[in-house]
Amino acid sequence: MxxxxxxxxxxxxxxxxxxxxxxxxxxxxxxxxxxxxxxxxxxxxxxxxxxxxxxxxxxxxxxxxxxxxxxxxxxxxxxxxxxxxxxxxxxxxxxxxFKVINSHPALLPNYGGEGMYGRFVHEAVIKSGEKISGVTVHEVNENYDDGKIILQKKLQLEENESVDSLETKIKNLEQITIVEAFKNI
The missing domain is CATH 3.40.50.170 (Formyl transferase, N-terminal domain)
Structure with a gap:
């Protein structure tokens, strides 16, 4: 175990x-x-x-x-x-x-790096007019959001997507993605 x-x-x-x-x-x-x-x-x-x-x-x-x-x-x-x-x-x-694992609320390598977390990520995704976002579970190295990707899951943005609605969807998807990623480790 x-x-x-x-x-x-x-x-x-x-x-x-x-x-x-x-x-x-x-x-x-x-x-x-x-x-x-x-x-x-x-x-x-x-x-x-x-x-x-x-x-x-x-x-x-x-x-x-x-x-x-x-x-x-x-x-x-x-x-x-x-x-x-x-x-x-x-x-x-x-x-x-140690084997350090992180979950990021976007599809890395996009929307990652220093200062890109939580609502800041969702605001950037919407502002850029993206049609797809998602969750990335990755290994952590010495650089922000730069480690080997373990698993990514995507979701479609609605035409009138808000930061709040996207944040809720991503949090729900994150729960599933984290567990699935740990099954793969």
Whole structure:
């Protein structure tokens, strides 16, 4: 069974997709650890409700947050690290020592890179007049949204698509894509 740690800054909806798939035995994974850089992140409350150990790791709680994250990953014997809406760049050392996976709310390589997350991505997709968008689950390397693609799923944009409607569709598609990608890993 693979041990997967979660890094999340807010809600951690991707974490919930993995957690629920593991509970239903769709995935052979265990999630022993959740780390957030945000002390008011909802994912911390979810972790407590599910009985999963959680930690706040940021510049206020650790002299070197990246080192602390790496220590926790080793302590909890995690082979994988899933970024579920984590808003910080992961250190090169972590990328080299663990299999780091991210979900991006667009079809990479388009609409990726620094500053391209959440609503910013959907706004850019709509502004560009795209007819198709989707979700990309990829390996993480030292560059933003540049790692090897594991799985992409597409969806058609409606003629009158709004940022809100696209965001909802992408979040729903993301839940499915994340689980399917982990089945392929």
């Amino acid at each position: 693979k041990r997967v740690a979660i890094l999340a800054s807010y809600n951690g909806s991707g974490f919930e997709a993995l957690y629920n798939a593991a509970k239903k035995s769709e995935l052979s994974i265990e999630i022993p650890l959740i780390i957030s850089n945000n002390s008011s992140a909802k994912v911390i409350e979810k972790a407590k409700n599910y009985g999963i150990d959680s930690f706040i790791v940021n510049s206020k709680t650790a002299d070197n947050p990246d080192e602390k994250i790496e220590e926790l990953l080793k302590e909890y014997q995690c082979e994988y690290l899933f970024l579920s809406g984590y808003m910080k760049k992961v250190s090169v050392n972590i990328v080299k020592n």
